[in-house]
Amino acid sequence: xxxxxxxxxxxxxxxxxxxxxxxxxxxxxxxxxxxxxxxxxxxxxxxxxxxxxxxxxxxxxxxxxx
Numbered sequence: 001x002x003x004x005x006x007x008x009x010x011x012x013x014x015x016x017x018x019x020x021x022x023x024x025x026x027x028x029x030x031x032x033x034x035x036x037x038x039x040x041x042x043x044x045x046x047x048x049x050x051x052x053x054x055x056x057x058x059x060x061x062x063x064x065x066x
Contacts, residue, residue: 008033008042013051013065021055021064 001004008031022030024039028058033039044061046052053066 004038005045008038009045012039012042012063013046016063016065018050021062024061024063025060044046 011031011033014029015027015029019026019030024036028034029037030038034064043052047054051065053064055062055064
């Protein structure tokens with residue numbers, strides 16, 4: 001499970017590096033991560049490392065690299 005979270009964190013980081021700020025929905029499409037819980041686990045990994053920022057716009061969560 002830890003390996004999967006790390007792999008997904010890499011996918012999230014690369015998608016954000018390429019495309020900039022994305023909604024969770026768009027990020028799931030960009031990374032092709034199927035499970036929402038897997039996306040949030042990857043967010044936790046990257047947030048712990050101080051690499052992510054979060055912003056809520058019109059009730060939708062957006063994620064970006066810091």
